[in-house]
Amino acid sequence: MRPLKKIVLFLSLIVGSLLCSNRAAAQQPHGADSIALHAVVVGTDTIPVITLAIFDVVDKLPKALRKERERWTRLRNAVYVTYPYAKSAARILKDVNIELAKLPNGRARKAYLASKEKELKAQFGDKLTNLSVYQGKVLMKLIDRETGQNCFEIIKELKGGFNARVWQTVAFFFGGNLKSDYDKQEDKDIEVIVQELEMYQHYRAFN
Numbered sequence: 001m002r003p004l005k006k007i008v009l010f011l012s013l014i015v016g017s018l019l020c021s022n023r024a025a026a027q028q029p030h031g032a033d034s035i036a037l038h039a040v041v042v043g044t045d046t047i048p049v050i051t052l053a054i055f056d057v058v059d060k061l062p063k064a065l066r067k068e069r070e071r072w073t074r075l076r077n078a079v080y081v082t083y084p085y086a087k088s089a090a091r092i093l094k095d096v097n098i099e100l101a102k103l104p105n106g107r108a109r110k111a112y113l114a115s116k117e118k119e120l121k122a123q124f125g126d127k128l129t130n131l132s133v134y135q136g137k138v139l140m141k142l143i144d145r146e147t148g149q150n151c152f153e154i155i156k157e158l159k160g161g162f163n164a165r166v167w168q169t170v171a172f173f174f175g176g177n178l179k180s181d182y183d184k185q186e187d188k189d190i191e192v193i194v195q196e197l198e199m200y201q202h203y204r205a206f207n
Contacts (some may be wrong), residue, residue, distance in 0.1 A: 072189070078138040079193040082131065085124065086142035092120065093147055093154065113158060133175050140171075141190060145182040152178035 037048040061069065096116060103109050131139065144150045149157075151171075155178065156164035168178045184191050 074134070075138070075189055076193050078132075078135045079142070079190055080197060082135055082139040083142055083194060083197055085128065085139055086146045088124075089143050090146035093149075096158070137176050137180065138190065140176060140178065140180045141182045141187055142194075144180065145187075145190075145194070150179050150181050 037050060039046050039048050041047075096113075099112060100109055103112060140151050143154070147154065152164050152168055164178070171178045182190075
């Protein structure tokens, strides 16, 4: 290679190195307010690249769907609040029937029921009176689901027909019905929520 060509090639390499160094230096952050960014080189331009967070763009729900969501949310909350009481009612009723079967006469049964009623009022009274009318209706459905008896039948069996009729009248004036039966088809939404709740409780028990 001729000396002149060697000199030109050498100078070209030096200039190229300096340009690359200046470009790299231009991409380095300077100062406290500088932010290092990814970049791509297009021709002679260095273009910063920023990846934005993924987000969903959704339209407002139609009125009918909003009402359905509100209905479902209200029902789901009511089931979550009242289902533990229905489970307790089933357990208590079973225990009460076992104890009643052991008692010799009506007087002993009456005394036992009076003491049990006092005990249950102390344990659940304030909590149950704080339920809304809607939650009370859901609770009566769930009690029938768990016990196989509606509230009217339970009261009639334990306290007599007169008491059952009195409480049925009270429930009627507050928009409820002690004779509310649970039907898996009619109350399929409640059933779905109960299954969800039981699955969640099962998961928590083993994790």
